[in-house]
Amino acid sequence: MQEFLDSLLAALGPDVVQTNAADIEPWLTDWRGVYKGAAQAVVRPVSTAQVSDCLRLCSQFAVPVVTRGGNTGLCGAATPDASPNNIILSLDRMNHVRSIDTIANTLVADAGCILGNLRRAAQEQDRLLPLSLAAEDSSQIGGNVATNAGGVNVVRYGMARELVLGIEAVLPDGEIFNGLQTLRKDNTGYDLKQLFIGSEGTLGVITGVALRLHAPTHVRSVVLAAVDSEQQALELFRLVFGACGPRLQAFEFFTDACLDLVLTHVEGVQVPFADRHPAYVLIELADTADEEALGQLLENVIGQALEQELCVDAAVSSSLAQLQALWRLREEISEAQRADGPHLKHDISLPIERIPEFVKTAEVQLRKVSPDCRLFIFGHFGDGNLHYNVSRPAGADKTWAAEWETRVADTIFEEVMAYGGSISAEHGIGQLKRHAFLHHKDPLQLKLMRQIKQVFDPQGLMNPGKVL
Amino acid sequence: MQEFLDSLLAALGPDVVQTNAADIEPWLTDWRGVYKGAAQAVVRPVSTAQVSDCLRLCSQFAVPVVTRGGNTGLCGAATPDASPNNIILSLDRMNHVRSIDTIANTLVADAGCILGNLRRAAQEQDRLLPLSLAAEDSSQIGGNVATNAGGVNVVRYGMARELVLGIEAVLPDGEIFNGLQTLRKDNTGYDLKQLFIGSEGTLGVITGVALRLHAPTHVRSVVLAAVDSEQQALELFRLVFGACGPRLQAFEFFTDACLDLVLTHVEGVQVPFADRHPAYVLIELADTADEEALGQLLENVIGQALEQELCVDAAVSSSLAQLQALWRLREEISEAQRADGPHLKHDISLPIERIPEFVKTAEVQLRKVSPDCRLFIFGHFGDGNLHYNVSRPAGADKTWAAEWETRVADTIFEEVMAYGGSISAEHGIGQLKRHAFLHHKDPLQLKLMRQIKQVFDPQGLMNPGKVL
Numbered sequence: 038m039q040e041f042l043d044s045l046l047a048a049l050g051p052d053v054v055q056t057n058a059a060d061i062e063p064w065l066t067d068w069r070g071v072y073k074g075a076a077q078a079v080v081r082p083v084s085t086a087q088v089s090d091c092l093r094l095c096s097q098f099a100v101p102v103v104t105r106g107g108n109t110g111l112c113g114a115a116t117p118d119a120s121p122n123n124i125i126l127s128l129d130r131m132n133h134v135r136s137i138d139t140i141a142n143t144l145v146a147d148a149g150c151i152l153g154n155l156r157r158a159a160q161e162q163d164r165l166l167p168l169s170l171a172a173e174d175s176s177q178i179g180g181n182v183a184t185n186a187g188g189v190n191v192v193r194y195g196m197a198r199e200l201v202l203g204i205e206a207v208l209p210d211g212e213i214f215n216g217l218q219t220l221r222k223d224n225t226g227y228d229l230k231q232l233f234i235g236s237e238g239t240l241g242v243i244t245g246v247a248l249r250l251h252a253p254t255h256v257r258s259v260v261l262a263a264v265d266s267e268q269q270a271l272e273l274f275r276l277v278f279g280a281c282g283p284r285l286q287a288f289e290f291f292t293d294a295c296l297d298l299v300l301t302h303v304e305g306v307q308v309p310f311a312d313r314h315p316a317y318v319l320i321e322l323a324d325t326a327d328e329e330a331l332g333q334l335l336e337n338v339i340g341q342a343l344e345q346e347l348c349v350d351a352a353v354s355s356s357l358a359q360l361q362a363l364w365r366l367r368e369e370i371s372e373a374q375r376a377d378g379p380h381l382k383h384d385i386s387l388p389i390e391r392i393p394e395f396v397k398t399a400e401v402q403l404r405k406v407s408p409d410c411r412l413f414i415f416g417h418f419g420d421g422n423l424h425y426n427v428s429r430p431a432g433a434d435k436t437w438a439a440e441w442e443t444r445v446a447d448t449i450f451e452e453v454m455a456y457g458g459s460i461s462a463e464h465g466i467g468q469l470k471r472h473a474f475l476h477h478k479d480p481l482q483l484k485l486m487r488q489i490k491q492v493f494d495p496q497g498l499m500n501p502g503k504v505l
Numbered sequence: 506m507q508e509f510l511d512s513l514l515a516a517l518g519p520d521v522v523q524t525n526a527a528d529i530e531p532w533l534t535d536w537r538g539v540y541k542g543a544a545q546a547v548v549r550p551v552s553t554a555q556v557s558d559c560l561r562l563c564s565q566f567a568v569p570v571v572t573r574g575g576n577t578g579l580c581g582a583a584t585p586d587a588s589p590n591n592i593i594l595s596l597d598r599m600n601h602v603r604s605i606d607t608i609a610n611t612l613v614a615d616a617g618c619i620l621g622n623l624r625r626a627a628q629e630q631d632r633l634l635p636l637s638l639a640a641e642d643s644s645q646i647g648g649n650v651a652t653n654a655g656g657v658n659v660v661r662y663g664m665a666r667e668l669v670l671g672i673e674a675v676l677p678d679g680e681i682f683n684g685l686q687t688l689r690k691d692n693t694g695y696d697l698k699q700l701f702i703g704s705e706g707t708l709g710v711i712t713g714v715a716l717r718l719h720a721p722t723h724v725r726s727v728v729l730a731a732v733d734s735e736q737q738a739l740e741l742f743r744l745v746f747g748a749c750g751p752r753l754q755a756f757e758f759f760t761d762a763c764l765d766l767v768l769t770h771v772e773g774v775q776v777p778f779a780d781r782h783p784a785y786v787l788i789e790l791a792d793t794a795d796e797e798a799l800g801q802l803l804e805n806v807i808g809q810a811l812e813q814e815l816c817v818d819a820a821v822s823s824s825l826a827q828l829q830a831l832w833r834l835r836e837e838i839s840e841a842q843r844a845d846g847p848h849l850k851h852d853i854s855l856p857i858e859r860i861p862e863f864v865k866t867a868e869v870q871l872r873k874v875s876p877d878c879r880l881f882i883f884g885h886f887g888d889g890n891l892h893y894n895v896s897r898p899a900g901a902d903k904t905w906a907a908e909w910e911t912r913v914a915d916t917i918f919e920e921v922m923a924y925g926g927s928i929s930a931e932h933g934i935g936q937l938k939r940h941a942f943l944h945h946k947d948p949l950q951l952k953l954m955r956q957i958k959q960v961f962d963p964q965g966l967m968n969p970g971k972v973l
Contacts, residue, residue: 138856138857138858139743139747140739140740140742140743140857140858141856141857141858141889142746143856163747164747184692185692185696187690187692191689191690192689195667196690198696199663199667208949212949213949214949214950214953215947215949216947216950218856218925218927219856219925220854220855220856220889220925220926220927220930221659221660221854221857221888221889221890222655222659222664222854222885222888222889222890222927222930222931223854223927223929223930224652224653224655224703224927224929224930224931224932224933224934225927225928225929225934225938225942225946226703226934226942226946226950226951226954226972226973227700227703227704227708227954227957228653228666228699228700228702228703229950229953229954229957231696231699231700232695232696232699232700234696235692235694235695235696236695240695251750251751252746252747252748252749252750252751252753253747253750254750271608272608274608275607275608278610278720279607279631279632279720279721279793280720280793280794281720281793282719282720282721282722282751282792282793283719283720283750283751283752284751285720324750325747325748325749325750326748330798386688386689386690386691387688388606388609388611388686388687388688389606389608389609389689390606390608390609417690420689420690421609421688421689421690422689422690457686457687457688458688459686459688459690459691459692459693460693461691461692461693462688462690462691462692463690463692464692465692466692466693466694470693474693474694478693478694479683479684481676481680481681481682481683482682482683482684482694482697483694485682485697485960485961486694486695486697488960489695489697489957489960492953492956492957492960493953504694505694
């Protein structure tokens with residue numbers, strides 16, 4: 038391995054190639070502290086050419102490569118395994134916006150750009166980069182694309198995939214995949230860039246992305262609706278979707294148990310209803326202009342919903358402060374869960390129309406395994422995406438989560454599969470869900486994925502132990 | 506081959522397997538009559554299981570398979586080559602809607618369903634299937650997806666790809682790819698269905714598709730704006746996109762030469778302007794409701810455009826009849842071209858912001874080759890997609906097109922590539938553009954495509970001679 042390191046240092050220099058154990062140490066864990074691995078070097082290139090040089094040498098010396106973006110992933114995809122031969126490739130120094138065009142509505146950026154910075158860069162030009170998620174001020178766009186990130190506005194704009202027009206990537210042998218185009222239409226053969234999206238660093242290293250921008254949304258209006266069941270939330274979704282069409286920016290859901298947790302652990306939040314209800318739906322509309330018309334549309338739709346008994350109560354925001362206060366009830370759930378202690382996260386998706394039935398039967402199954410566990414269900418209801426989280430029974434020791442992790446996940450995933458759902462809606466596979474993925478995924482699809490992996494990475498050096 | 510036919514007949518019966526020369530004859534040409542091939546049988550299965558049986562036998566006997574949808578393609582992708590061993594696989598009898606869900610906003614259908622029928626089925630449920638194109642009442646959804654069809658509403662809803670949630674396909678060895686899910690989010694490994702989209706029948710046979718539906722658009726408003734240049738059209742696009750956001754349903758362009766051709770060859774069309782202008786832009790806005798607000802928005806934006814000199818004249822529709830009359834000016838261009846005689850179609854796309862520059866330099870290059878050819882430029886400007894069509898010089902013989910085809914295409918495609926464009930925006934490759942595709946496409950991408958083809962179709966039996 039010394040020969041490899043010498044060659045790498047000679048090619049890229051000691052500023053790019055860090056081999057000191059103390060320098061490497063901070064790069065070996067995921068941000069949740071669940072995973073820890075090993076590496077012989079951290080490589081922080083400043084250009085696509087340097088990434089190419091690095092991968093060529095890794096290929097030559099059969100050195101495994103773990104690409105890391107902002108280290109905000111929840112499945113350990115950017116944390117190395119235990120092999121001391123790994124190198125960690127960080128794109129953090131490749132962080133320049135290459136171009137923004139407000140006629141073509143495109144943004145081209147290095148993979149290491151922070152998502153939040155790109156959102157602001159677009160906003161300064163009166164355009165919207167609609168990918169929005171909790172970690173956006175630390176996550177990098179290369180990682181967002183490599184994991185096909187989701188977030189709160191998927192119901193309107195789709196996942197990261199739907200925003201990607203082009204990708205520049207370096208293949209494991211160092212060849213540069215020049216797909217960084219901004220075309221809206223290109224029907225010339227197989228759309229290879231799709232394979233990189235969601236591949237979690239297992240096929241190559243994304244070094245640049247071209248994204249589609251949307252028209253700005255200058256006005257917003259939010260309502261929190263109380264519902265008596267998931268079925269009522271579904272019917273409400275149908276009404277709002279049909280009436281508001283593309284203005285529907287978010288359709289989020291949380292149970293009263295989630296609200297309770299927020300009220301317990303987070304200061305300064307208030308419930309806008311006199312009574313409590315089984316669950317709540319947060320709906321945001323947004324439009325290019327005309328706040329009054331948008332507010333009126335939301336009032337009308339909610340009026341209809343109350344009349345048709347598609348919700349039991351509703352609080353419409355009448356100021357930005359109120360809007361933000363309503364959003365906090367939804368956004369603080371993760372923080373409240375953290376404060377409550379270790380818990381089991383399941384980022385699942387379902388055919389939307391089957392959510393009510395799933396919620397019922399999944400709980401029955403879960404209670405057979407752990408009768409007293411506490412259930413916190415929330416998420417992007419409009420996408421069929423639930424964060425189906427499970428915490429220790431009241432009074433149980435905090436080690437409960439670790440002990441029950443596998444049994445609980447197995448139970449939930451079995452139900453998810455029975456309903457035609459997905460065991461990973463937006464978080465990906467990484468290390469965390471690899472076992473479940475290999476167990477539940479259709480064997481023919483797994484076979485094809487392995488063959489495609491073989492095409493791109495015949496030596497198996499890209500992010501070993503992740504996904505496949 | 507007799508053994509193959511006997512086995513096929515035994516498996517599927519004589520109603521499905523047609524081997525009579527007279528029965529086969531109508532299936533051997535594309536609808537334009539440009540291509541003609543050969544086949545030993547036409548197979549018209551009624552189920553995915555029958556498709557699977559058919560492909561298993563084809564694989565066993567090494568028989569090439571050409572899948573045909575509605576036969577509306579413009580590149581000969583669904584027409585067999587000259588090999589007498591081919592079979593033509595038609596999905597026309599697999600034409601049932603499997604499900605429509607107005608909560609999840611999904612439609613699942615057999616691949617042989619006619620696109621127009623699916624649009625109407627969605628509309629009956631107050632939902633929109635936004636894929637819309639001239640051939641929609643004969644094209645089949647399987648073919649639309651296999652060729653990643655475009656059309657007039659891509660500026661708002663994207664290509665067919667962006668509407669596909671799931672695919673069921675049969676692989677060349679007869680295995681069934683069960684990807685017919687309706688999930689909006691599923692981050693479990695590589696998104697294999699993307700490979701079938703746009704593969705033009707070279708990787709397998711799509712037998713079913715799950716599509717995403719959109720909110721209905723109940724109100725429309727259209728303006729025809731006269732512009733003095735492509736640059737002005739660009740600036741107008743920027744204004745309209747920013748102001749109207751997701752209401753922008755179509756942004757179409759055509760030159761005065763196109764208008765002239767329509768006025769010459771089509772009866773009952775009228776120009777809504779006192780004077781003629783270098784080019785025209787047809788803009789359609791659509792929304793869920795409130796015709797008055799939509800009309801007002803369009804009036805305001807066009808008022809601004811006139812004030813800022815982003816167009817030179819404008820005619821806004823004030824009735825459905827007027828709206829349709831304005832659309833005819835754009836839609837009749839193809840018919841007018843047909844009436845004018847043989848011509849050379851080039852379905853190209855460009856980075857939108859570079860269209861004005863491209864149009865100038867491409868014409869200079871083209872005139873070096875053919876000084877007096879007639880140019881008809883129109884298309885989906887908002888997507889950067891031009892139909893850059895070339896006709897014989899005035900007075901030239903109608904054989905001109907055939908004689909000049911290669912030289913003209915080579916010249917145009919060279920310019921397209923120099924501007925970072927695509928030689929096929931929405932029509933695909935098929936037979937027509939195969940040579941140009943293999944010449945212009947990035948060699949690394951071609952290599953990867955060939956390797957992926959090898960993964961799915963190691964015997965090379967799926968639509969030989971197309972794309973790769």
